[in-house]
Amino acid sequence: MGPPAVERDGAAVRPPRGRKTWALLAYLLLAERPPSRKRVAELLFCDANDPLGALRWTLAELRRAFGDVISGDPLVTRLVDDVRVDLDLLTDEHADPASLLLFNGELLEGAEPASSPEFDSWLSVERHRVSALVEGRLRQVAVGLLAAGRAGEAIPYASRAVAYNPLEEGNHELLVRTLTVAGDRSAALRQIAVCEDILRRELGIEASPALREAATAVPGSPMALPLSGRAAASSQLDAGRAAIVAGAVDAGLQCLRRAVAEAARCRDAALQGRALAALGGALVHAARGRDEEGTVVLQEAILLATGAGDRATAVTAHRELGFVEVQAGRLKTADAWLAKAQALAETDEELAAILGVRGMNASDRGDYPAAFQALRESVERATGCGDDRQQAWSLSILARAHLLRAEYSLATAALTRSLDLVRQQRWMAFLPWPQALRGEVDTCLGDVGGAADRLEQAWALACQVNDPCWESMAARGLAVLNAGRGDHVTATKWFAEATSRSTRMPDRYQWVHAYVLDAAITAALDHGATDRARRLAETLASLAARCDMRELVVRAHVHRYRLGDRTALTAARLLGADIDNPALTRLLDDPASTR
Template sequence: MEPIETERGDDGGEGPAVVVRLLGPPRVETRGTPPPAPRGRKPWALLALLLTSTGPVPRGRVQELLFPDAEDPQAALRWTLSQVRRAVGDAVRIAGDPLTCEIGEGVRVDVVDLLAGRAPAGWPLTEATLPLLECAEPDVPEFAAWLHGRRHALAQAGARLQRRHRTRNHSPASRSAVRELVRIGEHVMDSGAARDGTGILAGAVRRARELGDDVVLAEALAHYGRGYVHAVASTDPGAAAALREADRLATREGLAEVAALARRELGFVATATGDFPTALRMLESADAAAGERPEQRAGVAHVRGFALIDTGLSEWAVRELDAAVGLAEAADRPRAFTAAVAMRARARLQRGEDEAAAADVAEARGMAADLRWTSMRPWIDVLHGEVLLREGRAAEAEAVLADAHTLAEVLDDACWIALTSRGLAVARARLGNPAAAVTALDGACATLVADADVCCWIELHMRDTLCGITADLDRDAALSQASTLARRAEHTGLAEYAVRAARHRARLGDPDAAADARARALPHDNPALLRA
C-alpha cells in the first residue's frame, strides 16, 4: 500500500483510539470492543450528513432529506439521533438546533480528514476514494440526490489527498496494493465519478510499471482500458492502446481471463467506431481466450450482441444477449446480468418487440436499484422512456427522461447525454412542440459530429429520429437529414439505418425510395423493417 503518515494517540500508542469510518461500509473502529451497530441505515446517513456539511444543519433540513414521508418526522429524528449516539458514544457528540457535531479527543473521522486535506491516521490513504456510505444508503430519493453529489465531491477530494500525500521517492507498490487500487478505482466509477475512478486506475497502471510485474500490469491495463472506454470516451486512442498492450502481455504470460477481457473491450471499441469486421474478429479471439469461464463468456456474448443490433442481424443479437443473460446469472454476476438484460431490451425495441422489451426494462430497473448502480441509471431510464413513448405515455416519458438527462450531465457521460436528449426531443414533439424538439436535436447532432467519443450508433439513432420529427415541418431539411443518415450508415456498416433512411425518403415523396427500402430490408432479420 502507499506509505501514509500516522499520528500518535493521546495514550502514546500508534494511531488514534477511535476511528469513525464513513468511506466504504460505515463502522466505528476501536482498540477494544466495538460499539453496537445502529439499527437501520438512517443513523449512518444522519452522521454522514452532519460530518460532511460545512456548518450546523437545521433539524428541518434533516427531516426533509431523511424523513419526508414520516408521520412524525421530529420523533423519527429523535430516535435516529439516539441510534447514532448508541453507535459512536462520546466519539462524536451531536446536539442543538441547528444540529452540530463535536469530535472527541483521540478520535479521527475519515471524511473529516478528507475534507480538511489532512493525511489519514488510523485508516489507509488508498481508501480515500471509496464511496461514502457504501452499501448503507437509505432508500430515500431526497437523500439519494444529496448523497450522489456528496460522493462525487468526496471522490475528487480523495484523489487530491492521495496525490498530495504520496511520498515522492516511494518504493514500488506490492502486487496486492496495485490490485486494491484497481478495486477502488472500479468502485469509484460505479458510484458515478468516472474520471476520478479512471484516474485511480491510471495510477494503478503507473505503479504496476514501477513494480516491473507484467502480470499485474496486464490486469491494471485491461481494467483501466475497460473503464475508460465505457465511462469516459468510447474511442479514446490511449485507452485502446492500453487494451492492446494488456492483450499482448496477457497472451505472453498465459493470462487467459485478462486476454479475454482486453479482446472483448477492443471489440467494443471497434463497434463504437463502426468497424464491424474488426469487432467480430476481436470477439471471436476473446471467445477463444474465455474458454469455459461463464463470466468471461457472458461478457463476450454481451458485446457481440451489442455489435450485431444495427447490422441487419438483430435476431442473432437477441440470441447472443440471451446467452449473456444466462451466463451472467450462472456466474453470479448481477451487474453483468443487469447490463445484458438492458442491452437485450434495446435489441427488442429495435425489432418492435415492445412487450418483451418492457419486461426486460422492468427487470433491469429493479436490479439497478437493488445494486445502487448510479452510472447505469441514465441508460436504463432511456430504455424506460422509450417503452413509455411506445405506450403513448409521452408526459410520463418526458419526466423520466428529464431526470435521466440531469443525471447524465452530472455524470458527464456524452453517450447518456445524447440518448436522453434524443428521448426528450421525441417526448416533447409528441406533446405538441416539434419545432423546439427539432432545434434541440439538431444542435445535439451537430455536437455529436464534433465529438468522436460517442458511439457511432447513437449518432445514427439521433439522425433517424430527427428525420422523423422534421418531416412534418420542413420537407427539404428532412430529405437532407435522410441523405446524411444514409451516407453515415453506409460508412459505418450499420445497414439498418440505411433502410430507415430510404423509408424516410419514401414518406417524403421520393418515387424511387419505397422500392429501395424494400430491397434493402429483405436481407435483414428485423421484422420492424418489413412493416409498412
C-alpha cells in the same frame, strides 16, 4: 479497390469482356448469401432483351478469366486458393497488411455500369461500407504496431487512416500519438494543427482536449512519481479500480498509471498486463474522449497477458477492444475481437459479458436472430453467476431490440427487470439508458404522462453523470414525445440538443447518432421541413453505410423516397430483404408510417 484489374504472377492479363462483368463479380463476392439468378438478372440486366441470357454470357466471361468459380442457382462463388481479391485483405488478419498501403481509390472505381437504380444504391452503400473496412483495418494494424513498440512502422498505416476519413478526429489522434511515440514531436504538432483546421472548416466544431494530450503523454505513463515495489503496484491497481467505481475518474487513472509504471519497473509482466487492462477499461468506459489511448493500452495488455499466460486478462482486454469497435461503428472489426475473447473465455461471468457486447453488435447491424441468441444467453449466464450488473446491461440491449421491432410488451418486461436490477445495485451512472428506453416504449404505447416523467428524469440524471450517449437518448425521446403532441418548436429544440450531444465526443456511440438522425428526419418530413430533412438524410445515409448499420441504411432510403426519389423505395426493399424486423417490413409496405 481502385480500377479493377487481373494480374497473374505479377503481370497484367486481359480482363473479362463486358461492361457488367466487374459489377457482377463484385456483387457476388460481397453478397451476404448466394443470390438467385433471377434476382441478379433483374438487378444488373433489366435493360437487356433477354436478362437471363445476358447473365449467362457474363458468367461465361468470368469463368474464362478465373476458372469455374461461380455456379448453381442461387449463384455460389468459390474462389480457389490461388485466387486473391482485395477483399481478402480486409477479412483475413493473417494477410500481409502492407498491401493495404497500396489501396488507392474506391470500390469498382471507373467500372460503374449503366444499370438499375437499385444496383446503383447497392454500390453506393457498399463503397461506404468497404471504405470503412479499409479504414478500420488500417487503424487495427497501426494500433497493433504501436502497442508492440514499433511506432515508426505504424505511422504509414495511421496516415492512411486519416486519408480515408479525415473528418474522424480519432484517426488524427492515433497519428499524433504514433508520431509522438516515434519521437517526431514536430510532426505531431503539425498534425494537431491540420486536424483542428479540418474540424473547424468542415464540421464547425473544435477538437477535443484528447487530441493535444496525445502529443504529450505516452500510453500508460504515470502522472506522478510512483511508489516502489510489486506490493506498491498491486495497491495502486486496487486503489485505481476502487476510485473508478466510486466515480473519482482522474484519481483512479492516476493510480492505474502508477501501477503500470511500477509493475514495468519490477519486470512483473502479468501484473503490468492486469494494470494495463484496468487502465484501458477505465479510459474506454469512465473517461470521456479517451478511447484512442484506451485501444493502445488494451493491445499492450494483450501482448503482456498472452506472454505471461494470463488468460483472464487477455479475455477482458479482447472484450473491451470489441466494445470500443462496436461504439465506433466498426462492426466487423468488433466481431473479430469478440470472437477471440469468446474463444478464450471459460467462466459464465466472462461469457455473459462477451455475449452481451456481441448481441449489441448484432443488433446495431440489424441481425436480430443473432442478437436475440447472444443476449438471451448473456442474461442466462449472468443470472447463473449472480452478475446483476451484467444482467441489467444485457436486458437493456435485449429490450432495445424488441423496441426496434415494435414488440412493446417484450421490451417492457425486459426493461422492468433491468431497471429493478439497476436500482438494487444503485448503478446511477447507467440508469438513464434503460429509463430513456422505457420512456420511448411508453411514447409508442400512448402513455404520454409516463413517458414525459421517465424521459425528463433520464435527461436530468444523464446530464448529472455527464454521459453524452445517455443525454442524446433522453433528448431524442423528449423530441419524439413533443413532436407527437404537435409541439414542433419544442421538438426541434430537443432534436438539436440530441444531435449536439450525440456528436460531442470523438469516441461517440455511432448507433445513437444515427438513431437520433433517423427520428429527426421523420419529424422534419412530417412537419414539411424538407430542406432540413434532406440534409439530415444525406448524413444518415453516409453514416449508416460506413458503419454497416443495415436497418438504418434502409430507413435512410425510405426517407429519400418520402423526399421525392421514386427509385429509393425499391432500393430500400432490396437492401432490407434479409432483415428480420416486422416493424421494418411494415414501414417498407407503408413508407408514410414512422415505424
